[in-house]
Amino acid sequence: MNPRVTDSPWMTSDEAVVHLRLPSRRALYQRMRRGTIRFYKDGRRILFRREELDALPMPVPALIDEEEPFTLKSVTPACRGKGRR
Numbered sequence: 557m558n559p560r561v562t563d564s565p566w567m568t569s570d571e572a573v574v575h576l577r578l579p580s581r582r583a584l585y586q587r588m589r590r591g592t593i594r595f596y597k598d599g600r601r602i603l604f605r606r607e608e609l610d611a612l613p614m615p616v617p618a619l620i621d622e623e624e625p626f627t628l629k630s631v632t633p634a635c636r637g638k639g640r641r
Contacts, residue, residue, distance in 0.1 A: 565606050572604045576612070 567575060572593075573584050587593040588602075593612065596603045 567604045567606055567609065569602050569604075572609060575606075575609055577614075 569581055569584060572578075573581050576584070576593075578584050578587075584593065588595050593604070594608055596605070
């Protein structure tokens with residue numbers, strides 16, 4: 557994906573992915589299906605209004621440390637010997 561940067565009020569799917577910092581076009585389509593991102597059709601083309609994308613809240617960065625992956629053990633309280641029998 558190498559979208560062109562323009563001053564147009566309209567954006568293509570590839571431009572919207574980059575603009576919203578989404579991981580893939582598939583992530584964009586999922587948000588379109590859920591109704592969280594508004595889109596317009598021009599024939600077969602899917603377009604997005606730049607001002608509407610700018611008004612969307614930015615995604616929260618992942619809180620998972622890549623070096624210390626999340627495990628069930630890391631959040632389960634130690635209750636050895638005190639469990640039900």
